[in-house]
Amino acid sequence: MSNSFNTRSTLEVDGDPYQIYRFEALKSKYDVDRLPYSLKILLENLLRKEDGRHVTEQDIEALLNWEPMAEPGVQIAFTPARVVLQDFTGVPAIVDLAAMRDAMQRLGGEPKLINPLEPADLVIDHSVMVDYFATPNALKKNTELEFQRNEERYKFLRWGQKAFANFRVVPPGTGIVHQVNLEYLAQVVFTKTTPPATLAYPDTLVGTDSHTTMINGLGVLGWGVGGIEAEAAMLGQPITMLLPQVVGFKLTGKLSEGATATDLVLTVTQMLRQKGVVGKFVEFYGDGLDNLPLADRATIANMAPEYGATCGIFPIDRETLRYLELSGRDPARLALVESYAKLQGLWRESGSREADYSDTLALDLGAVVPSLAGPKRPQDRIALTNARQAFLGTLRQDLESRHALPANHEEERFASEGGDTAIGWQGGHETGAIEIELGAEKHLLKHGAIVIAAITSCTNTSNPAVLIAAGLVAKKANALGLKVKPWVKTSLAPGSQVVPAYLEKAGLLGELAALGFNVVGFGCTTCIGNSGPLPEAIAQAIREGDLVVASVLSGNRNFEGRIHQDVRANYLASPPLVVAYALLGSMASDPYREPLGRDRNGKAIYLKDVWPSQREITELMGNNISSTMYREQYADVFAGSEAWQALPVPEGEIYQWPESTYVKHPPFFEGMSLEPPGPPKIEAARCLIMLGDSITTDHISPAGAIKPDSPAGHYLQQHGVAPKDFNSYGSRRGNHEVMMRGTFANIRLRNKLAPDTEGGWTTHFPSDTQMSIFDAAQRYQETMTPLVVLAGKDYGAGSSRDWAAKGTKLLGIRAVIAESFERIHRSNLVGFGVLPLQFKPEESAERLGLCGKEIFSIGTLAGEPGSVSVKAVTETGEVTEFEATVRIDTPTEWDYYQHGGILHYVIRALAKQSEAS
Template sequence: MAPVGQDTLKTRRTLSVDGKSYDFYSLKAAESQIGDVSRLPYTLKVLLENLLRHEDGVTVKTEDIKALADWQKTQRSDHEIQYRPARVLMQDFTGVPAVVDLAAMRDAMSAMGGNPTLINPLAQCDLVIDHSVMVDKFGTAQSFKQNVDLEMERNAERYEFLKWGQSSLDDFNAVPPGTGICHQVNLEYIAKTVWTSEIDGKTIAFPDTCVGTDSHTTMINGLAVLGWGVGGIEAEAAMLGQPVSMLIPEVVGFKLTGKLKEGITATDLVLRVVEMLRQLGVVGKFVEFYGNGLDELTIADQATIANMGPEYGATCGFFPVSQQTLDYLTFTGRDTETVALVKAYAQEQGMWRDANSPEPVYTKTLELDISTVKPSLAGPSRPQDRVDLDNAKNTFINEVLAKAGKKDDLAEYSVEGEKFTLTHGDVGIAAITSCTNTSNPGVLIAAGLVAKKANELGLKSQPWVKTSLAPGSQVVTDYLDKAGLTEHLNALGFNLVGYGCTTCIGNSGPLATPISKTINDNGLVCASVLSGNRNFEGRVSPDLKASYLASPPLVVAYAIAGSMKIDITTEPLGQDKNGNDVFLKDLWPSNQEIHEAMTASLTRDMFIERYANVFDGTPEWQAVPVSEGETYKWNDKSTYIQHPPYFKGMGPEIAPTTDVIGARPLALLGDSITTDHISPAGSIKADSPAGEYLQSKGVTKADFNSYGSRRGNHEVMMRGTFANVRLRNLMAPGTEGGWTTHQPSGEVMSIYHASMKYQEAGIPLVVVGGKEYGTGSSRDWAAKGTNLLGVKAVLVESFERIHRSNLVGMGVLPLQFKDGDTRESLSLVGTETFDITGVAGNIKPLQDVSVTIHHADGTKKDITVLCRIDTENEVEYYKNGGILHYVLRRLAA
């Protein structure tokens, strides 16, 4: 943690809790100088305390503190502040490249004559290995062990590297594989709601805050911990003591009233919340939940809503401290001292919510009576596209098939070696997975009860459905076992496959070869149903063109039904042992049944026992060798970990910025291009540039693993940039995947190979897109890969928050159309060249930049665009060539 500041406003006070003294920075004490802040949103109170504690006259000034207090007057601000989160959370897909960067920075520091150990976390960093396990094996009692064995075999190089990081970097903790999902481990164990630090012999208390390299870091907002996702490069800067530069955000208040009706799940609620907030538009804003409806939601329910902040586009989705917070902290094994401090601190600082709390002022508000929520799915390719469950069948037939250019002709196709046939709408994957839902005992118990009733009636999952259960922590299997539900889930094929993200991150593993072949040979539009938060195109499985988000009990129901063309609200799911039709209502548990099963099976001791040795890991993890040393000994033959080229030839002085002249477009893209489109996490195709590279290194297709697992090797990742199988580059009409048309040759080739030709010729590149560019995961490789392909600028109609920041962090210009200009209105086809001027010299935040577009017929068009380098800090990052270069030069100096 960065040291405390000057405290010019003299707000440092002492709080006594159960005989122990804590120093803290008092919001009440500040009010005499900055005005009443009692109705400031809870999230902004957290930011205000952060500024009070770190005020140093340089990065945080008294005018920054006053600007935050003055927010109440207009509920918006264009004032920039420097925010320092208490800690950093990482998962291994994004954590490995972050540690690779730190190792490379240590080498660069040595090369510049500096001390490599200066490259070291200054804030606590917890990395949870949860993204690597794949569903290769499923549906048997041996599935878990088989998948773990494969995980350890595939990822030995990565895990050895992470162990180096754990032994060589200070304040860096690695939670071993097979423990749980990072957000659930954060919720159940790491987070404290109020954090403490020992400074100069005093214990300082302050709000627990974090940033994470996974966009769903927002889940911790359910426990009143302000946290959100950032790119890996921004997280690395935070680890190295750099503040997060941000504008004081707008705060949208979401009022919840009422109570969920019988049979409605927290998943149904969150899908409605996502739909409403996407319609309102909250990108770059904070969302804060309030109203008496919060009293009807458990912390697990709140965490479920907070988790999907990225899906509704907000920076965070925050729930204040309440009695439920204290109850959850107690039940999950936090000590009494921590719980007492949380209550005393929150009440003292006006951060406590109850019926008597003043209602904050917000930029905008909206309201939902949660008793109106209906059973829902979301799909087929975006989390915000909610579908009423009773309309899912019609929507699939009339919209999904129609959009794919298919008719529901009911034709069925035989599968080699099987007795069943396949047709449009069949469910290929049914997965209980992801932090969104596996943190919530209510929906998991419900899934188990649906399985119990189905199994007792003799129902089975359909044989073409790949079923899996991947809980977010080991506590889940403990309470499912104790409730007697594991055996019933197993009977339907929902055997434990691993503790990790699995299907939601794209690690669904391959479908059986005959099934995959039948689907692809006949152009079938088949589906996955998962209890996750992400269903973007090409993410879950390359074989399944539609993906639906659903609650865990609905996942079980669709595994039994086996098709999206069954209205499971009115049509039978199957027949019982006696041939009688069984309907969803026959299987669905009552709220009372769920409550009784939870009460009887879930205990505080489970959390205490499971997290007592959280860092120890399995014998297989303990057997992974550890290499020692201040700097990492790179292995040139490794296909997982390679020394990245970002700092090659870097000197202590920055080079002046230059305009971008004669740039060629590498891709022309449409709306809602996700970070999955830009940098996929899933399977690597054998005939792709990345696949060809791996084969040239002697790696067989069976050992390709995934893009996500190889993020420590820039050679793989730059070849995988814009390589999503569902990407449609308008420069290469009629193609799908990572293709472009090289200019001026007119040759269609892979985006990677075109980039190499352009770079050899010294030609800079641009990418042009539409609205919501960079939606989705906080994937630093979407920016790193863009940089390594020689792209100097990305010109789009609008950016999602994290990806814009990542582009700046990698020295790529984010430019935004204005004055109504778009790719379509400018008639861009990909044969143009672009001159971007006004960048050289003294860049200012949010300045206008001139772009001259030269068409192939000799005509030209001058337009003005907005440079989305938003803050002064970002200007410095861009001038240095990136945020890590900026940090490295400062530390070296």
């Protein structure tokens, strides 16, 4: 490696020498201290990786001369220290690596070269579903079902763990990847033995989950990428990126009594979405950090994808060290973190110099109020005082969009005084109350009924304060004799084994269970659509009455169709509010003014009667959480349960693909030659789908239940899988046949080419026949017709799902033309050889008069142009021609696109390397 700036140096900590790349050598010429914390991390990365090829002296100078206000235009190469994966995205990544070994063998290369060069950890956390709930044996039964459903996938992962070096698997039932990362995997300052010295440098990573950013709360720079980019990073390819703008978010003051970290993060998310930070780094600073525990920082950092930023990072300070000590890290690591951070200017002290930022905004923590977000976007914050009115507005809007309402229909007709009934209109007739029988009792299920209340997701289950608060609400409610409404499906899915340990010690685990919040599994459940089935009586009533029912969950995502297919309104809330709403039972009720229930004497009990004080929470945390607890729970984290250890492990460096509906050899590398094909011509293309704004990767590649009458459902049934054994789309991401049939199959997708429908429908041209998107794509492929997608703003928001790009490619879609793209999905499209094109400002499909029936031809991509001409010809021969921006943003991305994708590029590079040796 080069050392053009003479920064290579030595740091000694407690007698141990470390080789570092020290900023001090730069300060005579450059004002390094003005750089934001996150850019200092990137600076060190470039200094250490300077090789004259991927990283040059000019790249380092560009970062040192960073202009805060300049539009991003400088490309740099970022090499993360490690990669983390969850199993939904991790399984297809390992499937790809296995298929790449096959391809390498066919090309005459050495298959073993396909192997992680950087450490990679996969945490199995997305496969458990909430089938059983509100019973003491829910955890046991859900775990048994998890292994029955996923045995084929788990065997495959055990093979990968054995076949690939530098690859570890955290078995199922341990926790959520981000919490395991925060509590155990992260080092803050990474070390690597490279004789004759041990290197010390900032811990950095990329992960195959959008919420990888949660680790930013610990001062670790990392973000979510698609599985495609993660695989390349594992194989030693640097991640190319544009030197970003950095937005500073100044925090002052402290949270008021009654406000939680969840309320804070929903406020921050709303502010940053309104500010506009897509593709930017966000960095938190200010003296308010003195009053912000590490878990609260992690909660804020977790939500970076929801506010659109690449990362949302906090600096290293005393609180960082306190958390590392609490979570059982080695004292030697703590000493190294402190010494390194202080020496490099990465340490925060109150009153220290503020960095230069591209833009700033500020928040007094004392202004934060209890909040929810919903009904379908995390950034749509609602003050709890306005929750009832907001829901009634949502209800009216929903019913108006699907049914004719009387012109003089007043909002109060939706809910009687007190919100005890919620009545809608349908075809001029009052509806909205269906009688159901649960056990021996009859109830009316109405619009607004909360049918799911889930304490779930990495956002909050990493935060002891809000979980202790939830336990205290339960304890006070139990003491008063309150009960959860019988139609509410309750669940508690902890993010790690530490959570039930401290809840049990604090005497709160049983209190939560007494209200039906029994532990249902360790992993990501309701938040990703693994909410499991609703009781049949409730599901039937919802469909019979066309009811707009709700879920309340402590998650980070509430997109349409994500939580449960029968639930139209979904709200994010803090864990204690989840418990309170389970008691209340309806979004049409006011949690401040209406009782949660009545005590044994008939007295009305209100939210204020069960809400804990900050002092109660702090005392319980201090008395019941210790470093010993963390060390005990993580002592043997990779061993797994008896069921995991009993799984047979296939042998060999080349995977012997079995007959399976879970793991199938993908077709991506079939017919691949040693030389790249170059950019394809896109002529006489048809539009498969025409979409509006805010199309998420959930819309493109669903993760929830598979409907029996869907193309994916038909495929599984044809292969002998009964609907009860379908599992979920996410669990079947190792099978391209299922996933391509599930692409654009979200039940809430609205395709303008199939008006008056919801779901995976389109119209095939020129036959003008309505059919499923998959069937239409197959018909177009029979005639060798390339396809395009037309879309609005923020195309591809949400989770970092590589299948949203892979499925798009397999359907035959060559280009997506949108008004704007979210960062990860745009990158994934390029990474799988799909062309992202962006309408020019003030232009859109609608403004250009496009209807989607046209035939499209895209100009040449020779010479790597910044824009390209698109010609659309109607059935009558009318021509619309417009220029679109080519969103292939870096020279390296052009390399990937010309090779047909990033994995093809890597295979060819390694095959030639193997040939040369």
